[in-house]
Amino acid sequence: MARRPMTRAGFGARGAMQLLGRKLIMSTCCALLASVAEAQGTSPSDDLSRLSLQELSNLEVTSVSKAPEGLQRAPASIYVITHEDIMRSGATSLMEALRLAPNLLVTQVSAAGYTISARGFGGNPQAQNFSNKLLMLIDGRSVYTPLYSGIYSDAQDVLLEDVDRIEVISGPGATLWGANAMNGVVNVITRPSYLTQGSFVDASAGNQEQNLNVRYGGRSGGDLSYRAYGLGFHRAAEVLPDGGSAQDGWTKAQGGFRSDWSTDQNSATLQGDLYRAAEQEFMSTDGSIAGANVLSRYQHHTAHSEFQVQGYFDQTQRFGPESGGGGGFVLHTYDLHIQQSIEAGAYQRIVWGGGERLNRYAITNQMELLFEPERRNLTLGDAFVQDTVSLAPTLNLTAGVKMEDDPYSGWTPLPDGRLSWQLSAHAALWAAASKAIRSPTPFDDDVIEKGGTTVFLTGNRLFRPEEVTAYETGTRLDLPSALSASLAVFYNNYDDLRTIEPSAGGLPLFWGNLMKGDTYGAEGWANWQIVDWWRLSPGITVLREQLRFKPGASGILGIAQAADDPSSHADLTSSMQLGRAVTLDATLRYVGALPDPALPHYVELNGRIGWQAADSVDLSINALNLLHARHYEFAPSQGGEAIVRSVMAEARWRF
Amino acid sequence: MNPSRQFLHCWSASFGGFALLLTVLLAFPVSAQETHTEEAVKAAYLYRFGTYVDWPKESASGDLFVIAVVGAPGVARELRHMLPGRLINNQPVQVREVTRAQEVAGAQMLYVGANNADFLRALSPAGNAATLIVTDEERGLDLGGALNFVTVDKRVRFEVSLTAAERARVKISADLLSVAIRVRGGRRQTNEICVPFSLPDEGDTPCGIRQARLMRRQPEIRVAT
Numbered sequence: 001m002a003r004r005p006m007t008r009a010g011f012g013a014r015g016a017m018q019l020l021g022r023k024l025i026m027s028t029c030c031a032l033l034a035s036v037a038e039a040q041g042t043s044p045s046d047d048l049s050r051l052s053l054q055e056l057s058n059l060e061v062t063s064v065s066k067a068p069e070g071l072q073r074a075p076a077s078i079y080v081i082t083h084e085d086i087m088r089s090g091a092t093s094l095m096e097a098l099r100l101a102p103n104l105l106v107t108q109v110s111a112a113g114y115t116i117s118a119r120g121f122g123g124n125p126q127a128q129n130f131s132n133k134l135l136m137l138i139d140g141r142s143v144y145t146p147l148y149s150g151i152y153s154d155a156q157d158v159l160l161e162d163v164d165r166i167e168v169i170s171g172p173g174a175t176l177w178g179a180n181a182m183n184g185v186v187n188v189i190t191r192p193s194y195l196t197q198g199s200f201v202d203a204s205a206g207n208q209e210q211n212l213n214v215r216y217g218g219r220s221g222g223d224l225s226y227r228a229y230g231l232g233f234h235r236a237a238e239v240l241p242d243g244g245s246a247q248d249g250w251t252k253a254q255g256g257f258r259s260d261w262s263t264d265q266n267s268a269t270l271q272g273d274l275y276r277a278a279e280q281e282f283m284s285t286d287g288s289i290a291g292a293n294v295l296s297r298y299q300h301h302t303a304h305s306e307f308q309v310q311g312y313f314d315q316t317q318r319f320g321p322e323s324g325g326g327g328g329f330v331l332h333t334y335d336l337h338i339q340q341s342i343e344a345g346a347y348q349r350i351v352w353g354g355g356e357r358l359n360r361y362a363i364t365n366q367m368e369l370l371f372e373p374e375r376r377n378l379t380l381g382d383a384f385v386q387d388t389v390s391l392a393p394t395l396n397l398t399a400g401v402k403m404e405d406d407p408y409s410g411w412t413p414l415p416d417g418r419l420s421w422q423l424s425a426h427a428a429l430w431a432a433a434s435k436a437i438r439s440p441t442p443f444d445d446d447v448i449e450k451g452g453t454t455v456f457l458t459g460n461r462l463f464r465p466e467e468v469t470a471y472e473t474g475t476r477l478d479l480p481s482a483l484s485a486s487l488a489v490f491y492n493n494y495d496d497l498r499t500i501e502p503s504a505g506g507l508p509l510f511w512g513n514l515m516k517g518d519t520y521g522a523e524g525w526a527n528w529q530i531v532d533w534w535r536l537s538p539g540i541t542v543l544r545e546q547l548r549f550k551p552g553a554s555g556i557l558g559i560a561q562a563a564d565d566p567s568s569h570a571d572l573t574s575s576m577q578l579g580r581a582v583t584l585d586a587t588l589r590y591v592g593a594l595p596d597p598a599l600p601h602y603v604e605l606n607g608r609i610g611w612q613a614a615d616s617v618d619l620s621i622n623a624l625n626l627l628h629a630r631h632y633e634f635a636p637s638q639g640g641e642a643i644v645r646s647v648m649a650e651a652r653w654r655f
Numbered sequence: 656m657n658p659s660r661q662f663l664h665c666w667s668a669s670f671g672g673f674a675l676l677l678t679v680l681l682a683f684p685v686s687a688q689e690t691h692t693e694e695a696v697k698a699a700y701l702y703r704f705g706t707y708v709d710w711p712k713e714s715a716s717g718d719l720f721v722i723a724v725v726g727a728p729g730v731a732r733e734l735r736h737m738l739p740g741r742l743i744n745n746q747p748v749q750v751r752e753v754t755r756a757q758e759v760a761g762a763q764m765l766y767v768g769a770n771n772a773d774f775l776r777a778l779s780p781a782g783n784a785a786t787l788i789v790t791d792e793e794r795g796l797d798l799g800g801a802l803n804f805v806t807v808d809k810r811v812r813f814e815v816s817l818t819a820a821e822r823a824r825v826k827i828s829a830d831l832l833s834v835a836i837r838v839r840g841g842r843r844q845t846n847e848i849c850v851p852f853s854l855p856d857e858g859d860t861p862c863g864i865r866q867a868r869l870m871r872r873q874p875e876i877r878v879a880t
Contacts, residue, residue, distance in 0.1 A: 191807075
């Protein structure tokens with residue numbers, strides 16, 4: 001009885017406070033909304049027109065990231081990872097940055113090992129099938145190894161600060177880029193040196209990695225600019241299924257330069273890199289990789305034509321641990337190509353070119369893995385022409401063919417036809433049909449694998465290229481204010497995929513071309529700028545594979561040997577600008593289950609909280625694989641290790 | 656207390672909280688006012704370019720200074736908002752959105768928004784009119800632009816082709832060139848980049864000679880101090 005008034009009084013007071021609180025909230029809401037409305041109603045351009053050029057050039061702008069001309073309208077499935085995307089992703093390596101492309105599947109196998117694939121065929125290492133249907137170029141230099149076909153992920157580092165963009169093209173690109181651009185092409189493009197002026201220091205440290213990046217850019221006169229950079233890192237070992245360390249930590253040091261010279265109609269670029277890394281091996285001494293490259297490009301351009309000569313030299317070597325037999329290789333690549341594009345009249349654009357590549361390699365054979373011959377010179381010639389014709393103001397037809405003279409299989413035509421239809425300023429449709437191959441390598445032709453003294457597998461001098469005929473169609477929307485989206489569907493018909501066949505007496509086995517099949521699927525993504533400080537970017541890829549053996553095939557290792565791909569993967573990126581100085585970015589990714597060898601699906605998160613502490617200083621906390629202490633991306637039976645959550649603090653200083 | 660009321664209470668409290676959160680989030684653009692839209696900054700640049708460039712006398716097309724804009728409605732809108740009451744080349748400014756190359760005639764400045772390389776290619780035969788072409792393409796200068804926007808590290812910068820400026824018979828001031836991210840080509844004239852910028856203006860004397868004179872003067876200055 002006595003408590004009741006108290007309660008009442010207490011309740012009353014609380015009620016009044018709540019009322020007051022709600023009123024306060026309401027009025028704050030109204031005031032803030034009004035100020036938002038006001039801010040949006042009055043354009044700030046009044047103030048801007050009073051600013052000097054110098055002041056304008058120091059203003060930060062909000063912008064919807066956009067791809068350069070040509071890419072936005074290209075009749076192909078292209079995703080562009082921008083510089084800004086990379087800087088805000090928390091990625092500290094090229095491979096982690098590639099996770100931003102929804103049409104690419106990036107799989108971390110070990111501390112230094114990643115595989116990347118598009119539209120399937122991510123490989124099955126147990127069956128000695130690697131992810132070998134995707135081509136990658138860094139500033140026009142192919143980093144696809146001609147020895148076994150595939151990409152050595154640990155040899156491909158760039159200073160991410162200097163990367164302008166990464167173009168990820170899913171679907172064949174053989175007519176322009178040549179063999180092995182079978183399911184896709186990744187083009188890493190660094191900024192010209194006149195855009196990377198001044199000093200840059202970037203240090204980060206966390207539980208799994210420590211990185212130090214430095215760069216200095218300068219210019220000499222108005223026409224010549226240059227930069228030099230150095231990077232070094234240590235990445236800690238991942239974990240084995242039994243919980244013990246995989247002992248595969250690695251340390252790398254790399255340096256390089258780029259200089260650009262340009263006048264009215266001519267420009268020239270000279271760039272190079274040099275690197276060395278030591279990689280721990282399980283219960284063994286360290287393996288080592290080292291390499292160097294230098295590339296030179298000259299361009300002459302007028303309003304209606306552009307001529308380019310590009311040459312490069314690339315040296316790559318890698319050696320396994322002494323205790324593991326000490327096998328390895330040294331590979332020298334010399335490449336010279338010319339290309340010209342001409343606007344022929346108002347309705348035609350012709351691109352033609354050609355060149356020659358020489359691969360000289362020397363393999364150090366091991367007891368049980370030999371190549372015969374172990375050193376060889378492989379020359380690869382090619383010539384191509386592609387014509388884009390305007391059939392109507394909004395309808396373009398592109399047709400082209402590359403003739404490639406492969407050292408193993410001779411001349412192969414790689415044709416491509418594309419149609420694009422610009423429905424309006426904001427929507428386009430495209431369709432394409434093309435053919436591409438994965439060309440044979442020493443690993444297909446010259447390999448000898450032994451168990452003790454018994455030869456159990458040999459290469460096949462009659463091994464044919466793996467072929468694909470691809471049909472794809474897509475649409476691209478680019479609404480002026482806030483939304484852009486892309487959707488593509490594809491149907492690929494593969495033939496002559498590699499199999500393992502027995503010889504007359506059973507052993508040795510040898511490589512055959514007795515698998516074929518179809519894949520089909522869809523990939524789509526969108527960029528939605530919800531408000532000017534918040535962008536959401538979802539992306540998804542679905543894939544179905546129907547592979548089968550051809551008549552006469554042994555069927556050894558089953559069709560699973562060709563690939564172990566998830567039937568879908570998806571990601572969602574949220575990018576927030578919280579006030580002037582704080583950014584919050586996160587990419588949630590889902591990768592579906594792997595069928596055979598089986599691995600459950602996984603969900604992981606990469607992200608970054610950044611704080612621009614001063615004009616020239618960015619501080620951030622980055623996280624890779626934040627959701628689980630450990631997770632698998634590749635089956636342990638395939639060499640997949642448990643990938644450890646990585647959290648680090650990073651400071652970037654530009655001056 | 657009535658459980659439904661309690662629920663309502665809870666709900667309204669959490670609604671209040673949510674509303675507060677939403678408001679705070681929506682308020683971020685207010686605090687982010689220091690960053691501007693790309694369109695607004697580019698429009699401001701176009702106006703500023705106008706004040707740093709001299710057009711030949713004969714280019715005055717009537718009483719108006721005409722800025723033609725292609726494929727960039729946002730920039731055109733910002734320009735229209737900004738320009739009333741302001742002069743370029745001592746003329747009131749008119750913004751004209753165009754879609755065809757023929758419509759450019761008579762404009763002193765042409766801004767071609769991103770992804771319109773085809774428009775620039777169609778334009779170049781007539782490119783010797785006194786029209787300052789401002790582009791927004793990766794290869795804008797190769798396509799005939801005298802000024803080209805380049806967005807680097809969230810900042811809008813620009814590069815200059817003096818050859819294209821000469822072709823348009825306009826003179827670009829040294830102050831503009833000193834802010835450019837790079838300056839390409841052209842016979843460097845009196846208003847070229849000459850470092851240091853404090854070098855005395857000596858008419859047609861080339862930069863190198865002016866610099867050499869400065870170098871020779873250095874000892875005298877030292878003696879004097």
